[in-house]
Amino acid sequence: MSDAIIHEVTQSEYKYGFTTDIETDVIPVGLSEEVVRIISAKKNEPEWMLDFRLKAYRHWLTLKMPTWANLTIPEIDYQSISYFAAPRKNAPKSLDEVDPELLKTFDRLGIPLEEQKALSGIAVDAVMDSVSVKTTFKETLAEMGIIFCSFSEAVEHHPDLVQKYMATVVPYTDNFFAALNSAVFSDGSFVYIPKGVRCPMELSTYFRINAINTGQFERTLIVADDDSYVSYLEGCTAPQRDENQLHAAIVEIIAMKNANVKYSTVQNWYPGDKNGKGGIYNFVTKRGICKGDNSHISWTQVETGSAITWKYPSCVLQGDNSSAEFYSVAVTNNHQQADTGTKMIHLGKNTSSHILSKGISAGVSQNSYRGLVRIGAKAENARNFSQCDSLLLGDKCGAHTFPYMEVNNETAIVEHEATTSKISEDQIFYCNQRGISTEDAVGLIVNGYAKEVVDQLPMEFAVEAQKLLQITLEGSVG
Amino acid sequence: MLVIKDLHANIDGKEILKGLSLTVKPGEIHAIMGPNGSGKSTLSSVITGNPSFEVTHGSIDFNEKDLLELAPEERANEGIFLSFQYPVEIPGVSMVNFMRAAINEQRKYRNEPAVSATDFLRLMREKKELVEMDSKLTNRAVNEGFSGGEKKKNEIFQMAMLEPKLAILDETDSGLDIDALRIVANGVNKLKSPDNATILITHYQRLLDYITPDFVHVLYDGKIVKSGGKELALELESRGYDWIKQEVEA
Ligand SMILES: Nc1ncnc2c1ncn2[C@@H]1O[C@H](COP(=O)(O)OP(=O)(O)O)[C@@H](O)[C@H]1O
Ligand SMILES: [Mg+2]
Numbered sequence: 259m260s261d262a263i264i265h266e267v268t269q270s271e272y273k274y275g276f277t278t279d280i281e282t283d284v285i286p287v288g289l290s291e292e293v294v295r296i297i298s299a300k301k302n303e304p305e306w307m308l309d310f311r312l313k314a315y316r317h318w319l320t321l322k323m324p325t326w327a328n329l330t331i332p333e334i335d336y337q338s339i340s341y342f343a344a345p346r347k348n349a350p351k352s353l354d355e356v357d358p359e360l361l362k363t364f365d366r367l368g369i370p371l372e373e374q375k376a377l378s379g380i381a382v383d384a385v386m387d388s389v390s391v392k393t394t395f396k397e398t399l400a401e402m403g404i405i406f407c408s409f410s411e412a413v414e415h416h417p418d419l420v421q422k423y424m425a426t427v428v429p430y431t432d433n434f435f436a437a438l439n440s441a442v443f444s445d446g447s448f449v450y451i452p453k454g455v456r457c458p459m460e461l462s463t464y465f466r467i468n469a470i471n472t473g474q475f476e477r478t479l480i481v482a483d484d485d486s487y488v489s490y491l492e493g494c495t496a497p498q499r500d501e502n503q504l505h506a507a508i509v510e511i512i513a514m515k516n517a518n519v520k521y522s523t524v525q526n527w528y529p530g531d532k533n534g535k536g537g538i539y540n541f542v543t544k545r546g547i548c549k550g551d552n553s554h555i556s557w558t559q560v561e562t563g564s565a566i567t568w569k570y571p572s573c574v575l576q577g578d579n580s581s582a583e584f585y586s587v588a589v590t591n592n593h594q595q596a597d598t599g600t601k602m603i604h605l606g607k608n609t610s611s612h613i614l615s616k617g618i619s620a621g622v623s624q625n626s627y628r629g630l631v632r633i634g635a636k637a638e639n640a641r642n643f644s645q646c647d648s649l650l651l652g653d654k655c656g657a658h659t660f661p662y663m664e665v666n667n668e669t670a671i672v673e674h675e676a677t678t679s680k681i682s683e684d685q686i687f688y689c690n691q692r693g694i695s696t697e698d699a700v701g702l703i704v705n706g707y708a709k710e711v712v713d714q715l716p717m718e719f720a721v722e723a724q725k726l727l728q729i730t731l732e733g734s735v736g
Numbered sequence: 737m738l739v740i741k742d743l744h745a746n747i748d749g750k751e752i753l754k755g756l757s758l759t760v761k762p763g764e765i766h767a768i769m770g771p772n773g774s775g776k777s778t779l780s781s782v783i784t785g786n787p788s789f790e791v792t793h794g795s796i797d798f799n800e801k802d803l804l805e806l807a808p809e810e811r812a813n814e815g816i817f818l819s820f821q822y823p824v825e826i827p828g829v830s831m832v833n834f835m836r837a838a839i840n841e842q843r844k845y846r847n848e849p850a851v852s853a854t855d856f857l858r859l860m861r862e863k864k865e866l867v868e869m870d871s872k873l874t875n876r877a878v879n880e881g882f883s884g885g886e887k888k889k890n891e892i893f894q895m896a897m898l899e900p901k902l903a904i905l906d907e908t909d910s911g912l913d914i915d916a917l918r919i920v921a922n923g924v925n926k927l928k929s930p931d932n933a934t935i936l937i938t939h940y941q942r943l944l945d946y947i948t949p950d951f952v953h954v955l956y957d958g959k960i961v962k963s964g965g966k967e968l969a970l971e972l973e974s975r976g977y978d979w980i981k982q983e984v985e986a
Pocket of ligand 2: 777821
């Protein structure tokens with residue numbers, strides 16, 4: 259997402275205090291207490307939020323980047339990164355200046371022109387203003403007591419809720435990237451669904467993406483109170499043309515008694531070029547807690563982008579009879595690396611979880627599934643079923659599966675199945691002989707393979723995801 | 737329609753076709769017979785552009801177009817269909833999606849609009865009836881878990897859907913019981929028209945009891961060594977291939 263938009267939004271939203279002075283200040287690259295304070299001040303945050311950031315920052319200083327994932331991560335110099343949402347220097351002024359390859363991709367995804375401009379980082383006020391959909395549906399939601407706003411707005415207008423729930427699922431002590439995010443997060447989304455309310459529409463960052471840019475370090479907090487339902491979509495539909503850029507987000511979900519939360523992601527950050535140059539380093543901590551009895555959380559992710567993906571959307575099944583699902587398709591091509599999976603932590607009685615992971619590897623990419631199923635001592639009658647499939651295109655890529663199980667209650671039933679398959683030349687030729695080009699054949703086969711997961715996505719997302727799968731794998735066979 | 741001249745083709749550097757010539761005109765049915773390993777499937781692979789095979793010499797023209805210049809999918813969309821000797825399974829790809837993709841590619845190639853959902857389903861129903869194919873099969877993934885006979889029937893079903901100008905049936909009769917054989921033959925006969933041609937690759941005379949060929953060719957060691965009318969098939973049936981070998985080697 260474009261820094262230019264962040265800049266513009268933040269500039270127009272925060273008119274008070276010394277923020278304007280900061281805008282003109284040159285914030286040095288690198289991370290220090292001072293930078294954390296500046297970020298907080300710029301966002302006009304209350305004291306408690308600054309304290310939280312500082313604690314996270316101080317804790318982060320004591321941590322080292324994790325190395326256990328099956329990833330080759332180039333040295334990241336955290337002191338050479340700008341943690342301040344500075345405007346992009348060479349922001350294009352019109353679509354003529356945007357990489358034609360990028361525009362071609364947009365066209366094929368069917369992204370409207372105005373949207374294209376925003377996604378390419380063209381600073382156009384009209385785009386943001388044109389998202390009138392946003393305001394109208396915000397009113398509908400407000401009438402039902404649903405809060406759906408940027409994280410900054412939530413800090414300002416709903417400090418009680420934020421203080422009550424923030425970092426209760428992913429504490430800043432959780433891991434290196436969680437600590438980093440907690441110290442410097444730029445913005446994000448906040449959702450609160452009150453008791454007994456069924457959110458009548460899919461809540462999507464897609465609507466908000468232009469209006470409030472969430473930047474490199476976003477933070478999402480979703481709270482579904484008793485007997486509520488919400489489906490939340492997080493979409494990054496645009497490839498980015500930046501150098502290696504760090505993206506370290508946190509998503510927390512809290513599902514109270516009988517609540518049901520469905521979280522869907524289509525992630526298509528820029529994966530780098532064919533030779534592995536550039537691309538996003540995506541280190542994301544996503545976790546939900548089924549806090550109340552009979553609660554339910556489902557994660558669905560279609561991961562096609564990023565140079566490096568480190569991401570394990572997880573669930574803590576605390577309430578009795580709670581259940582959780584993880585549906586994932588992760589595609590890697592060229593030099594991409596993905597280490598992704600889930601953790602299902604069963605604590606309550608009669609809890610059940612279902613994991614369906616579909617990895618697709620092409621080029622010289624490496625694709626790992628890493629999953630943990632832990633059954634606590636008190637989790638009577640817990641059930642888990644995990645299915646991990648790998649599909650290989652070509653013979654220079656790698657698929658790896660790392661399933662971990664820790665079963666501390668003998669009433670548990672934990673099952674794991676894994677398959678590996680390959681798209682054969684014979685299959686491709688068979689399709690060719692029926693008039694179907696190799697790329698379309700790969701698209702057909704891959705979409706067939708990923709169908710069970712893609713079917714979990716809301717309709718519009720599913721169509722986009724299908725196209726993405728095919729585009730991502732273009733040129734990987736034949 | 738199809739003109740093959742002095743065709744030489746290799747696989748893994750080994751020459752399999754060694755100077756094959758064949759001409760097929762619209763409306764004709766040609767049977768190609770020959771012992772195992774003589775190059776019959778290789779011929780069908782080369783005509784359809786299987787990239788595993790390398791053409792080292794000769795030419796293949798199809799309706800005045802140089803076929804060797806076209807990609808496999810272009811040859812298919814020009815109207816060449818191969819009923820594979822060993823059809824592959826494509827898990828996850830439903831027959832419906834597969835056929836719709838194939839039909840629409842063909843239409844795109846001819847600058848025709850994509851087929852509507854209702855027209856497509858009507859076409860599916862019609863052709864399923866023609867080859868007496870169970871709907872259970874068309875609801876499954878392509879060839880997945882199909883029996884040998886079901887796979888062959890599925891090839892004929894696809895042929896019926898795509899209505900090729902030139903159909904090549906590579907041992908479609910092998911492994912079929914007599915009912916299935918009748919259905920397959922029926923399918924071929926119903927699709928026969930003065931504009932279409934068929935090449936039947938077969939080991940056995942029995943398919944030719946149902947489909948009457950205009951020409952019978954014997955392929956041996958990468959070349960067509962003998963051609964005749966349908967009586968040649970009968971002769972091969974009763975005398976085997978040894979006399980041909982002797983004739984060739986003499
Ligand atoms: N994929 C392959 N790799 C190597 N040799 C092959 C391959 N396919 C066919 N051949 C060889 O080519 C020759 C002709 O095979 P084929 O065309 O299948 O014969 P037919 O269909 O007449 O039985 C045989 O000697 C066979 O072993
Ligand atoms: Mg053969």
